[in-house]
Amino acid sequence: xxxxxxxxxxxxxxxxxxxAAVGLIRMPDTYLRISVTTKAATLGIGLLLVAAAVFFKExxxxxxxxxxxxxxxxxxxxxxxxxxxASYFSGVKLWKGSVLDDLKGKYDKSSHKLKSDIEEAPExxxxxxxxx
Amino acid sequence: xxxxDFLYYIILPIxxxxxxxxIIRFLQGPSIVDRVIALDLIITTGIGIIAVYSIITNRxxxxxxxxxxxxxxxxxTVAFSYYLEKRNK
Numbered sequence: 001x002x003x004x005x006x007x008x009x010x011x012x013x014x015x016x017x018x019x020a021a022v023g024l025i026r027m028p029d030t031y032l033r034i035s036v037t038t039k040a041a042t043l044g045i046g047l048l049l050v051a052a053a054v055f056f057k058e059x060x061x062x063x064x065x066x067x068x069x070x071x072x073x074x075x076x077x078x079x080x081x082x083x084x085x086a087s088y089f090s091g092v093k094l095w096k097g098s099v100l101d102d103l104k105g106k107y108d109k110s111s112h113k114l115k116s117d118i119e120e121a122p123e124x125x126x127x128x129x130x131x132x
Numbered sequence: 133x134x135x136x137d138f139l140y141y142i143i144l145p146i147x148x149x150x151x152x153x154x155i156i157r158f159l160q161g162p163s164i165v166d167r168v169i170a171l172d173l174i175i176t177t178g179i180g181i182i183a184v185y186s187i188i189t190n191r192x193x194x195x196x197x198x199x200x201x202x203x204x205x206x207x208x209t210v211a212f213s214y215y216l217e218k219r220n221k
Contacts, residue, residue, distance in 0.1 A: 003134075003135045006135060006187070007135060007138055010138075010139060010143050010184060010187075011142075011143070013180060014142075014143045014146040014147055014150075014180075015146070017146075017147060017150050017177055017180055018146050018147075018149065018150045020150070020173065021149075021150030021151070021153040021154050021173070021177070022150075022153060024153065024154055024157045024169070024170065024173060025153050025156060025157055030163060030165050030166055030169075033157075033166060033169055034169055037169050037172060037173050037176075041173055041176050041177070042176075044180060045176055045177075045179055045180045045183075048179075048180040048183045048184060049179075049180075049183050049195075049198075051183070051184075051187065052183040052184075052186055052187055052192075052195065055187045056192050058192070061192045061195065064192075064195050064196070064199065065195065067199065068179070068195070068198055068199050068202055071199070071202050071203070071206075072176070072179075072202055075202070075205075075206040078206075078210075079172065079205075079206055079209035079210060079213070082209065082210055082213040082214075083165060083168055083169060083172075083209055083212070083213045085213065085217070086165065086212075086213040086214075086216040086217045087163070087165040087216075089216075089217055090163070090164075090165065090216055090219075092163050092165060
């Protein structure tokens, strides 16, 4: 029974890692490749590590595996955000089929600051108060 | 078919094929960001290979190395993105 569980978990993990690799080859755009790295690979590695935890059946190793999974779950989105931000600044083009670019014209390319609507709101309020 | 055979002859080859596909993207990546992502994914797949290998050889000590590799992957990506932003400033 344990062996069947390990086999199923390892199969799904390997399939997800393979899908992540195929996605990294086939995706047309840098940003889409970043999304592949964060989602599919994280799930695949998590399943493989859970298979190892089920195999050893010791508290210390299960704790270690859970720590690795938690660390990967925490760091994958952070690193994806950082590398996506860096690629947006270095001028990597979006895929021609992309529909929407929310950040277009909002990033100051020299100072790397984001102009958003929230920042502009207090000025409008101040102007209105001044007019009254 | 024992668990050893299943892991050794099916799971490890699948992971190796995915590693080769990622290395192809690492070599041909159009921008440097693609190479950084491919490097991150190479190390992440390496963690999975280490997990499977620790089951095959029945040595749980290998999982320590997996933990350190996860740390190094995160630090490498953060450092690369930091210096890529600095370069374009």
